[in-house]
Amino acid sequence: MSTRPLQMLRSAILPLAFGFTLSLGLTACGGDDEATPAAAQQTSQSQADQQEIMKYNTYIDAANQINTSFSQELAEHIDRYSEPLKQGKKLSLYSVPLTGLVDRVNAKLKEAMAMPAAMDDLDPVAKRFSEALSTLAPLNSELENYANSKGYLSDDSAKARDMDASYVAALTAVAEAEQAFFNGLEERDQKNLRDAFEQATPGTSEYFRAGMIVRARDSLKAGDEFFASQGSTETAAAFKTSLDKVAEMSDGWSKMVRENNGGTVPATCNSVTSQVNFMVSAGRDAIQSAERGNYKIDPNDLMTGRQNTMRTDASRLQHNYNNLVAHLNNGGC
DSSP, X not given: OTTSOOOOOOGGGSOTTHHHHHHXXXXXXXSOGGGHHHHHHHHHHHXXXXXXXXXXXXXXXXXHTOSSOHHHHHHHXXXXXXXXXXXXXXXXXXXXXXXXXXXXXXXHHHHHHTXXXXXXXXXXXXXXXXXXXXXXXXXXXXXXXXXHTTHHHHTTTHHHHHHHHHHHHHHHHHHXXXXXXXXXXXXXXXXXXXXXXXXXXXXSHHHHHHHHHHHHHHHHHHHHHHHHTTSOHHHHHHHHHHHHHHHHHHHHHHHHHHHHTTTOOOHHHHHHHHHHHHHHHHXXXXXXXXXXXXXXXXXXXXXXXXXXXXXXXXXXXXXXXXXXXXXXXXXXX
């Protein structure tokens, strides 16, 4: 699971008081002159906060463009192409990541960096990531054309061999910068989510919604440990507890949404609940699979059906978590 970037939640759910603060500012402008400086200060702070949220969301959009991390692309490239090329072999297949993806991620990073809010934790790592992508792009484009035209079949892989050292160096720089960027996002994302949960009034829909997101993240991490241990009893117990907490928050949220909407649940909210259920059920299925012994792997055969079963279960959990984040990011509930 660590080979795929974690989907991040945009910050639209977090600034619960911003709209109220802005309303205060607008109302005060037409009232008592003595209230105007304080109201103007509140409005200015609100605008600064909104700018930071917009910038952060753009960084999140950059990260969420990536389905397969550049770190994974690097590892697969070295295994599939670099090693055979070093051995003097001719390639029968060849590919590189889409240059369109490289450019798209870079464009989002540049868009975010150009925004006025200063983010000392993210701006430097985003700049490093962007510069690495800019270096990779022309090499990647040349090799993408070479791969698509199957030039490696006509020149006995000569161009792939000649360019490989430079390409691997550029892709390595991207992978390292990507990880630093992801780490920065992860730290801020976790803090934002925890703050929203801790600041929400217990028992409200906002509390359960924020708690559902926090618990889902916790559960995904517990799942990482569970799969890394090949479904050990200890990690299975922790994983089960984390999944139960996700379900508890989801049930509380659904109940509050129903109460707040006259006994009905909007379709957009139902879709969120469905995604939570898919994630929780995927985790519980994985625990059951491990209990049946499906994760016991023969160390002499790393490509057994059991190994594939565990990978499939891990991928399913990650996929359903990503779908949940996508539904929450779409808004409407």
